Amino acid sequence: MNRFRPRILAVATLLAASASLALSRRAAAEELPAFRQGMWEFDRTVEGMDPSGKPQTFKVEKCTSPSDDMKQQDAMLRQMGCTFSAITRTGNAYTFEATCNVQGQSSHSKSTLTAESDSAYTIAVESQQAGMKTHEKLTARRTGDCKK
Numbered sequence: 001m002n003r004f005r006p007r008i009l010a011v012a013t014l015l016a017a018s019a020s021l022a023l024s025r026r027a028a029a030e031e032l033p034a035f036r037q038g039m040w041e042f043d044r045t046v047e048g049m050d051p052s053g054k055p056q057t058f059k060v061e062k063c064t065s066p067s068d069d070m071k072q073q074d075a076m077l078r079q080m081g082c083t084f085s086a087i088t089r090t091g092n093a094y095t096f097e098a099t100c101n102v103q104g105q106s107s108h109s110k111s112t113l114t115a116e117s118d119s120a121y122t123i124a125v126e127s128q129q130a131g132m133k134t135h136e137k138l139t140a141r142r143t144g145d146c147k148k
Contacts, residue, residue: 036118037065039143048134063146092116105129118142 044058082100089095095112107129115121119142127134 034118035066035121035140036142037063037068038119038145039063039147040066041141041143043139044136046134046136048132061143066140 040062042058042060042062044060045055046058047055049056077098077100080100080102082098085097087094087096093112093114095110097108097110100107100109107127109125109127111123111125113121113123121140123136123138123140125134125136125138127136
């Protein structure tokens, strides 16, 4: 195995997750409806990261304000040196591209956020880094109010 592969996989995972949230934040700045605070469920599938070809899946449930989380993620990506294209909107779909250079590794991604409502959205991200292509899908749904 290439001695850089673990580092590339770690960086690619970070960028895929970051691109998803950054898209949400950038789209929100472009008049996307604000997402409601509450208990949210995030289901994420990433293809192309596992050498065996098996998709990796992640599920997180947390009390959060997606809009606030997205602002923090956007700031972190910009500090890491990521640049973003203008967002194009078609109906309720918002698309943009990002280029990042992290730890000497350059990556490029194209992301599309589809807003269903202030309580649900999906994000599809196509990324390429060091010859490795990944596809990510994040489905986010508000499941209720936060428990007190």
